[in-house]
Structures are given as C-alpha cells and as structure tokens.
Amino acid sequence: MESAVSTRKRPSLRVLFVDDENSIAELMRDELPRMGHLATICQSPGTAIEAARKNVFDAAIIDLRMPGGSGWDVIEFLRQNSPETACVISTGHGDRDAAIRAIRMGAYDFLPKPVSLFEIGNVLDRIAEKKALQNRALALETRLQRAEGRADLIGNSAPMMRVQKLIDRIAPTDSAVLILGETGTGKEMVARRIHEQSERSREPFVAVNCGAIPENLVESELFGHRRGAFTGADSNRTGLFEVASGGTLFLDELGELDRGMQVKLLRFLESGEIRRVGENEPVHTDVRIVCATNRELQQMVQQGQFREDLYFRINTFEIYLPPLRERLDDIPALALHLIARHLKRDTVPASMVPPETIRALQAHTWPGNIRELANVLEHALILSDGEVLKPSDLPRSLRKASPEDGDRATAPPIAGTVAPAPAVASPQKTLRQMEEDMIWQALERHKGDKPAAARDLGIALKTLYNKLTQLGEQRNAG
Structure with a gap:
C-alpha cells in the first residue's frame, strides 16, 4: 500500500477499518488518525460486527476474505442496523460479480487492492462531503419546519373533530382530495396534515397557488419546459409536478385554472403522465394531488367554467373546513x-x-x-x-x-367645575x-x-x- 497522502485538513469521520493483514491494519491505525479521522481497527468479521453493535460509524472500509468469516457479513450487518454508514469494499479478490453484489447491497465504493492511501483519503473525503450535504439538508428542513410551524389542527369543536377524523381515514390512501372552505380557514394546513400522515411524508410537499401564477406561465410552472420552447425560455425548467415526485402536490385556488389547463390536469390524473412545454414525449411522475378552493365548483360546472369530468376526478374525497x-x-x-x-x-x-x-x-x-x-x-x-x-x-x-365610558362622554359638566378636556382621538x-x-x-x-x-x-x-x-x-x- 502506497503511503502518499495529502496534508490538507479533512472533515473528521468515525471510520471502521476491517482487514486481517497485520501490516495493513497497523498502517491504517497510524494513517487514519493522521488524516483527521477517528479510527477503529478490526481484523476479523466478528470483532467488526461487535464494534458496530457498540458504536455508530460514518464509514467502513472492509476486506472481503478473512479467516473466521466474510466481509459480506459485516456489510449485511451494517445495512440492517446502521444504514447511514457508507461501506467501501477494499479487496484483492474482487471480480465483476463481487462488484455487482456490492452495488446491490448499497456499497458506497469498490476499491481493488493494492490501494493507495491517496485513494482511501479521496473516498473518505467524498463520504465527508456527502455527509455534510445531508447535514445541511437536515438543517434546512428543520429551519423550514420552524418557519412553517407544525401542521397541527387546533381545536376540539365538533366541526374540527369531523375534519380530523376524515384526515385520519383519507391520509393513508393515494386518492385525490378536495378541500373546501373560505379564505383564511387553513386549507393548506389541512393539506400538509394529510401529507404528514401519509406514506409519502418523507417525500416533498409542494404547494402552489393556481390563481397567483400568470396565465401564460401556468403550464410551464406546473409541467416544466424545454429550452427554447418559447420566448424567454433560456434554459430547461423542471415543473412542480416533477419537483413533487413521490410526494404531494397541493393545488390551491384550483377554480382559477382556465379550461385548457383543466384538460392537462385531467390527463395527468387519468394517466400519471405530463408533457413539458416544447416536448413531445410524456414523462411519468408519481404525485398525489390535493386540491383546494373557496369557490363553488358545482356551480362553475353548471356555468361551463369548470370541467365536470375533472370535478369528479379530484373529488374522490371532500373535506369541508368550517369558517371560524x-x-x-x-x-x-x-x-x-x-x-x-x-x-x-x-x-x-x-x-x-x-x-x-x-x-x-x-x-x-x-x-x-x-x-x-x-x-x-x-x-x-x-x-x-x-x-x-x-x-x-x-x-x-x-x-x-x-x-x-359612554356616560362619561355624554354627561354635562357639574356646575362650578371645569369641563374635562375632550378625549384624545385614537390614532387614525x-x-x-x-x-x-x-x-x-x-x-x-x-x-x-x-x-x-x-x-x-x-x-x-x-x-x-x-x-x-x-x-x-x-x-x-x-
């Protein structure tokens, strides 16, 4: 194993190193801390699994062939009990089948021996960068949750208990939901609650106000567009349907969509496919649709302003949110x-x-x-x-x-006294x-x-x- 390693400061990781060769184990016992990492060195699968029971590791570098067991046993244990650990296979006995198996078991990388310290340092750097991105994403999620607040439905009145009961029944399904209610009643909060109680809760929740998007940009905003599809389309754009893939798309003020966009929304609900502006090939996306409006859609259907077939599609379940x-x-x-x-x-x-x-x-x-x-x-x-x-x-x-206050304002002054000064008017x-x-x-x-x-x-x-x-x-x- 070559001993060329960069001296630049690296983020510190907790590393489990598993190899039965004494010379390699002793070298890594010295070099991993020199790289700035906290190292645990094991020379058999059994001791490595025992170490993994007691500690959580950011990365594990594992040889495959060792006396008393196989490195695959360690990888399988980590996959089952510590999926956040990035596993790197380092072996002199690897072949194509082993590499394929490693990928299927979720290994982060496959390094054939002999491997240099530079390569090990490089792969650990990439693991550290990935971990830093995950931490930043988690921090952003936490900040977003604090900014949005929890999707708690406050109140124990009979109308709100009915709403909560409906959400409990509807949320675990993938059915479309229509939320009805006046402005300011909390329709988006109900939509978020449905999402958080669904099996899609770990995927994106994307809310869009259909009435706030200019009519000429609605299709591009929802479905995306190809570069050059229209004037001003200087780059490709991913639509909100794709952004929400795997999660929930909340379409607020649905009644403001024109009939052309209603047709495209109906096509998605029927086929699960969208077509970006400027493209001919459809794209499949897995999104649950939750809609909301404060308008009377049935009346709009009768007036020809809203498609009846779309109304039936989005109205699988209806939740009425009572006014305050x-x-x-x-x-x-x-x-x-x-x-x-x-x-x-x-x-x-x-x-x-x-x-x-x-x-x-x-x-x-x-x-x-x-x-x-x-x-x-x-x-x-x-x-x-x-x-x-x-x-x-x-x-x-x-x-x-x-x-x-009224009596004091209208009563005449008592004889021999000075009338009180008029009350100062409240600020305009x-x-x-x-x-x-x-x-x-x-x-x-x-x-x-x-x-x-x-x-x-x-x-x-x-x-x-x-x-x-x-x-x-x-x-x-x-």
Whole structure:
C-alpha cells in the first residue's frame, strides 16, 4: 500500500477499518488518525460486527476474505442496523460479480487492492462531503419546519373533530382530495396534515397557488419546459409536478385554472403522465394531488367554467373546513397557538389571554377567519405589555365601548367645575391598515369569492392575490 497522502485538513469521520493483514491494519491505525479521522481497527468479521453493535460509524472500509468469516457479513450487518454508514469494499479478490453484489447491497465504493492511501483519503473525503450535504439538508428542513410551524389542527369543536377524523381515514390512501372552505380557514394546513400522515411524508410537499401564477406561465410552472420552447425560455425548467415526485402536490385556488389547463390536469390524473412545454414525449411522475378552493365548483360546472369530468376526478374525497364563526369554542386554543407561533415559542401560558379578551374575540364574526385572527393577535401583542392581552389592546373594530365610558362622554359638566378636556382621538389608521380592511370587507361581502371581490375593489385578480400574499408575509415577519 502506497503511503502518499495529502496534508490538507479533512472533515473528521468515525471510520471502521476491517482487514486481517497485520501490516495493513497497523498502517491504517497510524494513517487514519493522521488524516483527521477517528479510527477503529478490526481484523476479523466478528470483532467488526461487535464494534458496530457498540458504536455508530460514518464509514467502513472492509476486506472481503478473512479467516473466521466474510466481509459480506459485516456489510449485511451494517445495512440492517446502521444504514447511514457508507461501506467501501477494499479487496484483492474482487471480480465483476463481487462488484455487482456490492452495488446491490448499497456499497458506497469498490476499491481493488493494492490501494493507495491517496485513494482511501479521496473516498473518505467524498463520504465527508456527502455527509455534510445531508447535514445541511437536515438543517434546512428543520429551519423550514420552524418557519412553517407544525401542521397541527387546533381545536376540539365538533366541526374540527369531523375534519380530523376524515384526515385520519383519507391520509393513508393515494386518492385525490378536495378541500373546501373560505379564505383564511387553513386549507393548506389541512393539506400538509394529510401529507404528514401519509406514506409519502418523507417525500416533498409542494404547494402552489393556481390563481397567483400568470396565465401564460401556468403550464410551464406546473409541467416544466424545454429550452427554447418559447420566448424567454433560456434554459430547461423542471415543473412542480416533477419537483413533487413521490410526494404531494397541493393545488390551491384550483377554480382559477382556465379550461385548457383543466384538460392537462385531467390527463395527468387519468394517466400519471405530463408533457413539458416544447416536448413531445410524456414523462411519468408519481404525485398525489390535493386540491383546494373557496369557490363553488358545482356551480362553475353548471356555468361551463369548470370541467365536470375533472370535478369528479379530484373529488374522490371532500373535506369541508368550517369558517371560524362556526367554531368559536376553538378560539382560546387557537389564540394561544397563534401567539406562540408569533413569539417563536413552543407554548405560552393561558393567562396571556384572559377571559374578557376571549369574550371579545368570540363576539367577532371573523370574515377573514384564522388569518384575520392571527393579524388581530399580532396587533394586540405589539400594543400589550407582552404578558397579558387586554381587550383594549385589540383593534378598534373588535372593541365595544363600555356603558361607563359612554356616560362619561355624554354627561354635562357639574356646575362650578371645569369641563374635562375632550378625549384624545385614537390614532387614525395607516393607509396599509385601511387597504387591508377594505380587502377583508370585500371578501366578506362576496363570501370569499376572490374574482368578485377583485371586481368590487376595482383591481385585477392577480393584484388581489399579491395583496393577500403581502398581508401573509407581513404577519409572519419577525
């Protein structure tokens, strides 16, 4: 074995080295630590398996032919009990069949003897890089989960218990699901919950708002395109159907898709195939479809705006998500959950929202549903002392003047006294707050129908979607 090895600093790995030759074992006992790795040297399959029972290794370099057993026994044990260990076979007796068997057993690499220290250092470097990528991916997943929050359905009211029962039944299947509900009721949260309780939970969950994508880009966004397929297509693009392969694709605001895209979605649901823009050959992808809308699809079918065959395809299971006004008993639990999420804590004490504040929240009709509740609580948190949210911390639209305040405001001054100075008017709303109020009021008037609300407000539907997205980002910021 050659002793040429780079002196550059390497990431440290826990390495199990298994070889019955004394000279090689002693050399690696010295060289692996010199490379910066923590080494465990074994000279028989039995001792290697015993070491693997007691410790977890990042990499294992294993000879195949040894007295008292075979290196295949060690590889099989690691595959069953420590699948995260990268196995490298190093043997002077390897052949094509052994290499094929190694690949089938999930070996990371196959190094025929004699092997140099440079080759061993190189393969360990690649294992370290792979491990670093896995750690970064895990860190990103953790950050994403913290940003999104857990997909917990909060509330024990009868309507929410029915929703949870349906999810428990539906999630383990691969059937299409249609989630119905007003704006802000948490349809995406339900979709994520379905995904997390399914057998696809370790695969991607991809959410897309069909109404927020410009009509001329919807097909490219969902199915992808080939370079040069249209003006501006400077490179190949993978569509969201392929990005979500193996997992779940959540199509929010499905009712906003035009009939041309409805045909393409129906084709996928029937065949499991998509066709990228600019390509002739279809691509098979394994994706579960979960759809959501706040529009009356049956009415759209009758009006010719939505395909009846597609409606039946996506409506294998239907989940109706009740508006907040139909589950007011859930407001105490929802309030604590939303406050904890805003403060980036796991929990907050129930004393933060006293009974009088709960009563004020339950007296509201909540046209914006949970999204509006989150906004209101953020407003109250900013104005409060950080410990208790009082009714006076709530937005003016939720507060009701007490009778005592009204009596003091209208009673004439007592003779011989100086009339009290008029109360200072509460600060006027900012332009952003006024705009937000107008949007929620328009949505309430039209029962969550976004196209009708946009016409009422005199703005384009895409502008309304952009405004709603900005409101969501402002709520989640900080």
